[in-house]
Amino acid sequence: MSHASDQVVRGSYFWADVLRFIAASLVVMEHSRDLLFLTVAEAGKLSLTWKAFYFLTGFGSEAVIVFFVLSGYWITSAITRRIDRQAFWRDYLIDRLSRLLIVVVPVLILGGLLDLASIRLIGSHYADGASGALTVQQPVSASLSLSTFLGNLVFLQKLVVPTFGSNGPLWSLAFEFWYYIWFPSLLLLLTRRRFSIGLLSLALGALSLGLVEGFGVWLMGSALFYLDRRFTQSTTPRSGGTGWKQTPALFVSLVLLGAALVASRLSVPIAGSSLVLGGAFSLFFWVLLRLDPGQLRPAAPFARYGAGSSFSLYALHFPVILALASLIAPGRRTMPDFARLLQWGGLVLAAIALAWLFSRLTEARTPQLRDWARRCFPG
Secondary structure (H helix, E strand, O other): OOOHHHHHHOOOHHHHHHHHHHHHHHHHHHHHHHHHOOHHHOOOOHHHHHHHHHHHHHOOHHHHHHHHHHHHHHHHHHHHHHOOOOOOOHHHHHHHHHHHHHHHHHHHHHHHHHOOOHHHHHOOOOOOOOOOHHHHHHHHHHHHHHHHHHHHOOEEEEEOEOOOOOOOHHHOOOOOOHHHHHHHHHHHHHHHHOOOHHHHHHHHHOOOOOHHHHHHHHHHHHHOOOOOHHHHHHHOOOOOOOOHOOOHHHHHHHHHHHEEEEEHHHOOOOOHHHHHHHHHHHHHHHHHHHHOOOHHHHHHHHHHHHHHHHHHHHHHHHHHHHHHHHOOOOOEEOOOHHHHHHHHHHHHHHHHHHHHHHHHOOHHHHHHHHHHHHOOOOO
């Protein structure tokens, strides 16, 4: 969701965009490491430095929780502004589908072509599932069918069909889409006594406990929006820039978030664990919203990337790094060393750069697609 007009007033939105860049980058870092390096268990004895590297590059799953909370906040804001409009569902679906499909459709096509190149031109052991990488455990060719493509196009991946090709991270986009349908449907029912056909999609929750648990995390971001709106309406707005002087609350929330992150890495994942992390991040984001710290110029490029390209980076990165890893290290994961570390850094930077270019051709054109859709489907 775009919030550029608010960023002048609220520095916290600037930092939310920085967090989006960090979260997307952490996903890329973990996946790139998995393709190039042996796991900790396989590597055996490691130095403290390499143990720290493995630990710090292992927060990809946690980063998705950050996306869910932020999404809940922004989407609830969009819904609340227009829910009483006569053409609510038309306008809302045009906005959401334009935002998603302008990235998802070319990602599916380009990702499929990259996967085919990895299979047929490079002959990668990654693509045939024989490398031992945790991110590619089955032959990629098995999920390059037309039915899987169409299933991903209507956001049924990991619910009815596999994710398309090698692009496992696309699972969270399906979850997000159904949250976009579930929340306004439930809100209309509970607050306006209006039935929406979208309520029928709640049945999908029976197919995946993770889908339901993720919605709980998403609703934390939604609750933050209502809480933030209530406090903002009852207090004098700040111009931003004073929040850094009020560091105790920020420090405490960061400590709690750090503890939750460490616990998530050191403990065995159990049902409901994502709710704990989601709660810790929601507390941190709430403090950030209340303190509203000012923008810092050195962080501005990361905020711009987070606002305009983080979605593309998340959605596109895996088939990109798989193809590149197939070229530089075809199916051979190794013990960590400096040369392989440079290759890892190259994969991460290449994914970030290519996703930025991709976003200029896709995400940046979302307003034009929305305008076209509104002309095609007038209210």
